[in-house]
Amino acid sequence: MDSSRLPKAMKAQILPSFNAPYRLTSLPLPVFTASNPHDILVKVLAASYCHTDLVLAQGQMSPFPPSFPHIGCHEFSGEVISLPEHSLSQFKIGDRVGVPGRSFRPCGKCFECRREPGDDEDKSVDGGGYSVYCVSAGNHGISAPGGFREFALVDSRQVTPLPDNISAVQGASLMCAGITIYAAIKKCGLTKGNRVGIMGCGGGLGHLGLQFAAKMGLQALGVDAADEPLRMAEEIAEALRQESGISAQVADVRVIKAEHLVQEMGKEDGKQDKADMGLDAVIILPESQKAFDYGISLLRTHGRCVVVSFPAEGFHISARDVVFRDISIVGSLVGSNKVLREMVTFAAEHNVQARIKTYPLKELNDLVLEYKKGKGEKLVIDMTLDD
Secondary structure (H helix, E strand, C coil), X not given: CCHHHCCCEEEEEEECCCCCCCEEEEEECCCCCCCCCCEEEEEEEEEECXXXXXXXXXXXXXXXXXXXXXXXXXXXXEEEEECCCCCCCCCCCCCEEEEXXXXXXXCCCCHHHHHCCCECCECCCCCCCCCCCCCCCECECCCECCCCECEEEEECCCCEECCCCCCHHHHHHHHHHHHHHHHHHXXXXXXXXXXXXXXXXXXXXXXXXXXXXXXXXXXXXXXXXXXHHHHHHHHHHHHHHHHHCCCEEEEECCCCCHHHHHHHHHHHHCCCCHHHCCEEEEEECCCCHHHHHHHHHCEEEEEEEEECCCCCCCCCCCHHHXXXXXXXXXXXXXXXXHHHHHHHHHHHHHCCCCCEEEECHHHHHHHHHHHCCCCCCEEEEEHHHHC
16 A cells, blocks of 8 residues: 555554553554564554453553553454565565564574574574564564554564465464464474363363364363353364364363373273373463462373463472473463464364454453453454444
8 A cells, every 4th residue: 555545543442551441542653664674564454352461451561561551462463555665574565464462573683583593485684583582572562562453563574474264353363372372282292192281271272272282183181160161162172073073072170180080081091000191291371370280180290281371479380290200391482483374374274263252443441341251262353343
């Protein structure tokens, strides 16, 4: 789009302070700068709400946001509508893209960026890679403005093309929930037939994780402790059985003990040695010590625990599990751009879809109230509903 034809202002939902409702306002469009030739301007099509948005709004991610007013949302999708004069982007006007939070304008030169090989399609200015762990990079919706607005400047190195069979709304939900759980599953280091558990299987990440894991050929066990999330997880498991003949189990921690699940898995696998029974890996999504302990209890000896959540008080880790059972505990943030594109391709080819409820931009505060009910589905701002 010719820059002269762009509107002069846009609608945006701003967070004026901690623990305050969002406020719909009008702001100038972001503008290109010569120092950022990788930037592209996108018309935001959909913006998904994440637990991190709530944590940040409650003031639990200090020192973020760096200033107020703040524009949240670190998982959104858009259409490329303008490029800078001397663009280094591989995208063209009209392309639909998915935009994750990390890594906005990475330096391309630090230790993290140099150890990341980068993507064949796009390199940083000096020919090196760029990492989601770059300490100089920004994060949309956290340290930099996010997607709760009509237009956004994004770094073309951090985004992914959206296949035709992934809608803008679905694409937005994959840009944090999708890539985070997909990368966590990969970090488990499993092969087909291995067992993986997903603590919090009925949440935004969890219900996507059940689908990804099962369709990767893993034996997936979803675990949760609330009625609505469990109901959704059971529906996902039933859909997997009917559509693909894939078996995925769902367990309610309120009614079944971890040792009973381990025994059941041992019987199914024909194992006699108790140390060899259980999950090969477990992914911890809830910010709950009980969930962490339960997940660790499901692991066989030499199993791996992948921690995704980051409660302010942290997790207590049993040295006996680490020392006497050789349980390894690792963290997982998000994935590189290469993994992001791999995830989107997998989702498109295997029909991995989030359960979604949509809202117009003007009803963002209603969305937040619905999110606090904890039903588990992804809540997404669909910009077309404001038209």
